[in-house]
Amino acid sequence: MSATHQPVLLVTGASGHMGRRVIELLLDAQAGPIIATTRTPASLSDFSARGVTVRRADFDDPATLPDAFAGADRLLLISTDAVGMSDRRIRQHLAAVQAAQDAGVSHVVYTSLPNPGPESPISLAPDHQATEDALAASTMGWTALRNNVYTEMLPGALAQAIQMGSLYRASGDGKVGYVTREDCARAAAAALVAPFTGRRTLDITGPDALSGADLAALASSISGKPVTYVPLPPDVLRENLRKAGLPGPVIDVIVSFDEAAAQGLLDVVTSAVEDLTGHAPMPVAEFLAQNKEVLLGTPQR
Ligand SMILES: NC(=O)c1ccc[n+]([C@@H]2O[C@H](COP(=O)([O-])OP(=O)(O)OC[C@H]3O[C@@H](n4cnc5c(N)ncnc54)[C@H](OP(=O)(O)O)[C@@H]3O)[C@@H](O)[C@H]2O)c1
Numbered sequence: 001m002s003a004t005h006q007p008v009l010l011v012t013g014a015s016g017h018m019g020r021r022v023i024e025l026l027l028d029a030q031a032g033p034i035i036a037t038t039r040t041p042a043s044l045s046d047f048s049a050r051g052v053t054v055r056r057a058d059f060d061d062p063a064t065l066p067d068a069f070a071g072a073d074r075l076l077l078i079s080t081d082a083v084g085m086s087d088r089r090i091r092q093h094l095a096a097v098q099a100a101q102d103a104g105v106s107h108v109v110y111t112s113l114p115n116p117g118p119e120s121p122i123s124l125a126p127d128h129q130a131t132e133d134a135l136a137a138s139t140m141g142w143t144a145l146r147n148n149v150y151t152e153m154l155p156g157a158l159a160q161a162i163q164m165g166s167l168y169r170a171s172g173d174g175k176v177g178y179v180t181r182e183d184c185a186r187a188a189a190a191a192l193v194a195p196f197t198g199r200r201t202l203d204i205t206g207p208d209a210l211s212g213a214d215l216a217a218l219a220s221s222i223s224g225k226p227v228t229y230v231p232l233p234p235d236v237l238r239e240n241l242r243k244a245g246l247p248g249p250v251i252d253v254i255v256s257f258d259e260a261a262a263q264g265l266l267d268v269v270t271s272a273v274e275d276l277t278g279h280a281p282m283p284v285a286e287f288l289a290q291n292k293e294v295l296l297g298t299p300q301r
Contacts (some may be wrong), residue, residue, distance in 0.1 A: 006032065006033065007073035007074050007106075008032075008033050008034075008035060008071050008072050008073045008074075009026060009031060009032060009033070009034050009035070009072070009073070009074050009075075009076075009192050009193065010034075010035040010036075010037065010069060010072035010074070010075040010076065010105075011023055011026075011034070011035070011036050011037070011075075011076045011078070011192070012037050012038075012057060012059075012075070012076065012077050012078050012096065013037075013038065013078035013080065014036035014037060014038045014044055014047070014054070015038040015039075015040050015043045015044060016078060016081070017181060018078055018111065018181060018184065018185050018188065019036070019038070019076075019078050021181070021182065021185035022076060022185050022188050022189045022192070023036055023047055023052060025185060025186060025189040026189055026192070026193070027047075027050055027051075027052070029189070029193065031189075031192075031193045032051075033051075033053070034047075034051075034052045034053065035052070035053045035054075035055060035068075035071070035072055036052050036053070036054050036055070037054075037055050037056070037057035037068045037069070038054070038056065038057065039056065039057070039058045041054045041055065041056050055067065055068045056068065057069070059080060059091075059092035059093065059095050059096050060088070060091075060092060062095040062098075062099060065095065065096065065099035065103075066099060066102065066103060068099075069099050069100055069102075069103035069105065070103055071103075072100070072103060072105050073105065073106050073107070074105070074106065074107045074108075074109070074192050074193075075100050075105045075107070075108050075109070076108075076109045076110075076111075076188055076191075076192045077093070077096050077097070077100070077108050077109065077110045077111070077131075078111050078188075079093065079110070079111045079112070079127070079128065079131070080092050080093070083123075083124055083249065083253060084123065084124075084247075084248075084249025084250070084252065084253065085249075086123070086124065086126055086127050089124070089127040090126070090127050090130045090131070093127065093130070093131040093134070094130065094131070094134050097131065097134040097135060097138055098134075100138075100140065101138050101139060101140055105140060106140060106141060106197065107140060107141040107142060107143070107196070107197060108135055108138075108140055108141075108142045108143075109142070109143045109145060109188060109191045109192050110131060110132070110135060110142060110143070110144050110145065111145055111147055111184070111188065112128045112131065112132055112144045112145060112146045112147065112201075113125060113128040113146055113147070114146045114147075114148055114177070114203055114205075114265060114266055114268050115146075115260070115265040115266075115268070116128035116129040116132065116146070117129055119263075119265070120260055120265055121256045121259040121260055121263070122253075122256045122257055122259075122260045122265075123249070123252040123253055123256045124253065125260075132144050132201075135199075136199070141196070141197045141198055141199055142199050142200075143191045143194075143196065143199075143200050143201075143202065144200070144201040144202070145184070145187060145188060145191060145202055145204050145272075146201060146202065146203045146204060146268075147179065147184045147204045148176065148177040148178060148179045148203065148204060148205045148206065148266060148268060149176050149177075149178050149179070149257065149266060150178070150179065150180065150181045150184070151178040151179060151180045151181075151206065151282070151284055151287045152180065152181050153178075154178065154215065154284065154287070154288065155288065155291040155294035155295055156294065158215060158218075158219040158227075158288065158295050159294055159295050159296070159297060161215075161216065161219050161227050162219050162220075162223045162225055162227055162295060162296070165225065165226055165227060165228065166227065166228050166229075166230045167212055167215060167216040167219065167227055167228070167229045167230065168230050168232050168237065168240065169212040169229070169230075169231060169232065169237070169258050169261075170231070170232050170233065170234040170236075170237040170255060170258035170259060170262065171211070171212050171231070171258040171259075171261035171262050172212075172231055172261075172262035173211055173212075173213070173231075173262075174211065174212075174258075174260075174261035174262040174263065174264055174266065174267060175209035175210055175211045175214070175261070175264075175266070175267040176209055176210060176211075176261050176266040176267065177203070177205035177206055177208075177209045177266060177267065177268045177269045177270075178205075178206045178209075178210060178284050179204055179205050179206040179273065179281055180206070180281065180282050180287055182282070183204070183206070183273045183277075183281040183282060184204055186273070186276075186277045186279070187202075187204045187272065187273050187276045187277060190276040190277045191276055194276070202270070202272040202276070203268045203270045203272055204270075204272055204273060205268050205269050205270050205272070205273070205281070206269070206273075206281045206282065206283060206284060207269065207280060207281050207282075207283050208269060208283060208284070209266075209267045209268070209269050210284055211229075212229040212231060213229040215229070215284075216228060216229035218284065218285055218288055219288075219295065222288055222289065222292055222295055223295060223296060234255050234258065234259055237254075237255055237258065238251055238255050241254060241255070
């Protein structure tokens with residue numbers, strides 16, 4: 001790359017929450033040129049109008065990827081939502097990694113998971129581990145952003161807990177380094193733009209890790225109603241969710257995340273968000289206060 005060449009930045013999954021936000025941040029920062037890939041290019045006409053090159057890419061159809069990735073220097077690979085379909089998701093991500101290398105991409109930023117190794121009980125951990133392994137085996141530079149659990153998962157769950165007066169989880173005393181999707185998007189945009197060309201793994205977390213008891217106390221103080229944390233054995237939580245009518249793969253995700261929390265695998269707090277973006281990540285208490293009406297309203301989970 002010559003000194004005058006501005007790296008061409010590519011974001012996959014650009015119509016998702018994370019993808020859209022990253023592209024908005026890149027546009028605001030006048031980074032670029034920017035390529036956005038998605039299965040639904042028509043949904044990104046607003047970005048086309050702002051100078052973003054929008055192309056179709058579907059990881060389930062690897063033949064779409066060479067044209068989609070052509071000319072990109074740095075690529076943000078957003079993990080897909082094929083959750084509960086591990087083989088398919090691994091195929092999707094590995095196709096994207098191979099296509100990025102074939103297209104001459106120099107650096108891939110990937111949205112991963114904390115501690116995705118074989119020790120993790122999380123049902124979708126093998127997908128992330130396989131993708132990190134594929135990046136390690138590639139000839140490209142990469143940044144694995146191990147995004148902790150989105151804080152956005154909390155308001156719906158805590159609204160239900162406030163209504164019932166109890167927060168039921170199988171996470172024992174384990175803590176989670178909740179991070180907002182906004183902070184994840186800011187970190188991803190910064191890592192994509194950064195001049196870093198090597199290989200690194202960064203845990204993307206909020207400023208504190210919180211336990212189930214911490215969450216119940218927050219829900220209680222925000223709502224003014226008593227909320228007690230009730231730790232459950234995983235099998236009991238699984239059975240309760242089954243009786244509530246949730247699909248098996250969704251139950252697997254919820255219970256296995258709780259088991260990982262109980263084992264301390266999500267109790268990770270780093271300065272990576274601030275290091276990358278220059279801004280401290282948002283505390284859970286602040287996010288919940290901003291979403292107070294959701295906590296006090298209709299339960300969502
Ligand atoms: N850390 C957490 O707590 C947490 C929570 C939820 C999700 N996640 C992960 O983070 C990712 C981004 O989060 P989000 O909130 O932006 O999710 P989202 O809004 O549900 O977006 C789903 C993403 O998957 C992409 N996708 C699905 N199938 C694809 C395919 N065949 N080929 C290429 N891309 C495909 C979509 O891209 P297009 O529709 O544009 O093609 C979109 O970017 C999720 O997909 C999931 O892997 C993490």
